[in-house]
Amino acid sequence: MIRHSVKASESWKNLPWKKFRRDLFRLQRRVFKAVQAGNKRKARFLQKLILKSKAGRFLAIRQMPKLRIF
Numbered sequence: 001m002i003r004h005s006v007k008a009s010e011s012w013k014n015l016p017w018k019k020f021r022r023d024l025f026r027l028q029r030r031v032f033k034a035v036q037a038g039n040k041r042k043a044r045f046l047q048k049l050i051l052k053s054k055a056g057r058f059l060a061i062r063q064m065p066k067l068r069i070f
Helices: 006-013 017-036 040-052 054-067
Strands: none
Touching: 017 040, 017 054, 040 054
């Protein structure tokens, strides 16, 4: 059985989701522009940055139950 506290649930709700979405969108836009400009090295660097970013990780975790991928 999985346990979680109300405190953890509330702190999850209070994360800055809007800021996370904005930050991730900006990174994705930079990847798009780098690919359009033909700068593959910069695009790959930005993709790695997305994978390591707090925004990318939290939004991916948040999306998993909605997509039922587990």
